[in-house]
Amino acid sequence: MNTATINRIAVWFYIGLFFLYLFGPLAIMGITAFNSSSYPQVYPFEGFTLKWFDGLLNDADIVYGLRNSLWIGFLVVLVSVPVGLAAAILMTQVYARARSFYYLIVVSPVLTPGVIIGISTVIFWREMTGATGTRFLYDGTLMTVVAQSSFISAYTMLIFLARLQRFDRAQEEAALDLGASHPQVFLHILLPFMRPAILSAAALAFLSSFENYNTTTFSILADKTLTTVLAGRLRQGTTPAISALAVLIIAVTFLGAVAFELVKRREEAAKAARLRQAQREEDRSLAPAGMKS
Amino acid sequence: MHSSAGHSLILALPLLVTAGFILFSLLERRRLGALAPVSFWRRNGIAISTYLVVAVGLWTVIMIVLPQLYMIDLSLRPKLPPNQVGGPKDVYTLENYRYFLYGSTTSTAAWNTTHIKAFFLTIGASVLVTLLNFVLCYPLAFYMAQVTTRARVRIFMLLLITPYWVNEVLRAFAFRVLLGSQGVINTILLKLGLIDQPIDFLGLDVGLYAGLAYAYLLMMMFSLYNAIESLDRNQVEAARDLGAPWWYIHWSVVMPHAKPGIASGATLVFMLNAGALAAPLVLGGPRTLWFTPIVYDRFYQAFNWQQGAAYAFILLLACIVFVLLVLRLFRVGLGEIAR
């Protein structure tokens, strides 16, 4: 056996261990979701059951939390996508010397622990709504949307910035030159260019909101989301129903990710084929007349 | 200073900064002359300009800056019954920070050892977990970025991302299933007869550390991958052709190139660990010391928001110091690490 083979075996052994670490705990949790034993365990496997999944749908707290989480996620997307987009566009227009200060402010939420964002949001709004007589705004769902959006907007901004770096300013100028007004340039040129980034930012914003715990646990006040309900359950004790919920979430996200990957691959293949076709046509049209037939 | 004056100051501060910003832009514009791009309003048109300014203004001022300032402000005020707020007793004080160091004024101990110990343990453990994550991720990040094919990288990415869309609470729960006293590992060890009493992994904090090391692995992985990926594969080849040993190639070629990525991964993972709440709550034993649950308890057990704000600010300071240290250590700018 030569060194190359040994190296390969070592590399794959390490990769195997890494993914075992990554998936092992989740897989074991997954198995417990199907075991009829009332404590989440793999062994002894007392019998296959789907009752834990069934129980989820009848669990009023979980259903309520899920609905609230979806609603909050939706609102967070509505806030953080336009805000992140505006922040990214502004970044490209701020004068070079002011840019680092601006950058410091807008990326600070990424580097701030989530609990602190939740805490500070709640403190600020408790004082503000108290002082201005708008106490009705001091509401768990609203606070959570505000607190989550404050850092999720920074995530979406980073996505938009990456996309904007590849934007060709000449496109904007070309549209202007053809007579478009500034809002038209924005709507016809910049927004369509940003469309893929807007979609991924929306997906990221929704998922970040949906799975968030640290910020939400402070900002949700007396209300509940799926994660806070889960955390509450876990403090009381463990049941396979929680495993069942995890299995559902993993299944949904994994299917979504695989579908996304497949669509993307097909699109890329089609694009490459079209480009080759165009090149062939041009070669033919430039060939000397006698060779055309 | 009286605290209501403090609030007006806080509210005026962002306005002042914004005004300074605009003034600065005008000066810069004059300095650049014709090189300056067309004015902001003309370039974007009134409608779009308004959207940009209002969206970013509300976000930075109301959602980022003011809440932090209010938190610091609250941390400097005493806890008072509602009818005394704004009264003569409502003055700025360092009482809440004093409490973190020395504990209750009625306590006999010289130092507030529980909280101080928890704080330093949290910081120390977070640093260790960060290092551990780096060691775990670096080889795979390098393999994905420099060795394997594009198609395979995409599969790896898919596999890496999937577990991370399961939220933190459930990820922590998975470790409880694994390591609990009736958990999988204990059951197996008992059946095999290796032990006759279940090991209290959670009480020993093994669960907590394992869960933390697991929880934010992805952040390190992506930061490292993105940085190493931008390194030209030929450079590694060239170094190998020159006969450099493999560890030297990593030390002198790959790692210096990946410095911003390492810094970015380290700051993110540290911050997430130091601020982690789910893992300590789910996996922590009854005697577990972690700082975030203590902060949480200031708010929702002790109902002392002033003290909670002070504790939160201490945690924030620790994170800022860590970021600054990393920036200094790696000699990179903030712009390079936050991508």
Next chain:
Amino acid sequence: MTAALTAAITLDHVSVRFGDFTAVDDASLQIAPGEFFSFLGPSGCGKTTLLRTISGFVEPTQGRVLLDGRDMQGIGPNRRPTALIFQNLALFPMMSVADNIAYGLRVRGLSRRERNAKVESLLDLIALPDQGGKRVDELSGGQKQRVAIARALAVEPKVLLLDEPLSALDLKLRQHMRNELRAIQRRVGITFIYITHDQGEALTMSDRIAVMNRGVIEQIGDGRTIYEAPRTAFVASFVGENNAFIGRVVASEAGAAVVETSIGLLRGRNARGLVKGSEAVLFVRPEMLRPNPPADHQWIAGQVAEIAYEGSLTHVAFAAAGTGGLKLTMTLARGDTAAIPAAGTEAAIGYRAEDALVLPRETFGQD
């Protein structure tokens, strides 16, 4: 100022400064309607800035830009009767070919029917009929080029501005597109302003050429004038091949000047009326040099260094005797090659004094 009213474009003492850097320095010219006008110069000479000033992306620091006699001060690019073709074309990748071409009409509020009719006639003009439904990334380089032209022409501009649009194409396609551009210009009959650093493009396509250097328009004229009667040392050396002899005028009389160069005294046409003592450069085109010159020619002694045969032309590298090791190029047509001495032999070459130009040196040869 009656001329200003009829000109398609008037530049009236236009200067553009970026901080301390002067990109365009006091440019004044008039371009007639229907003219194919080129700005020729090395990169960084200010020609692109001038183009952007005309199209409205850059405001002049001083001076005025007049289009059709109308002062364009304060009028944005979207309200000027110009259309610009960008160096990278800047086609909109998210729109189809037809939507690209129709874009200017769409923002002008034309109905879909009007737009379609216009797009179809333009697709015919650029010889891409029935390709309107394609996506931009399905087009080849030459097709993209033509779509960019159609998109600009759709808004019926008074002036079409082209910023080195052929530079990204390969040689064969570039030559093909030159003819096509010129043909399109004749058909639509509007003013074309063409920016290029490629003198071949400028000479073959343009009615008139402005040669720019360091922000200054050095000379304006048709191709023949620019090539045969350059006004400055820069123009003489930048446009076409030229042999340059740096020196000092030692005598000047009746339209001729004698220049003392490193290889001796040489006589040439004193086109700029230089007086005795002026620093000067004497230029002789390679095709004006001939071997074994008759007695009335200016003689240069030296050695044939190398002979490069190129079919219709033959290039001879000639090392002049004297200090400095001056290398000259002589180009001979196929019929004249018999007289070429063999490489390595001592020989003399020469030119007629009226075929050489004596121009003020200014900063020539200093960088």
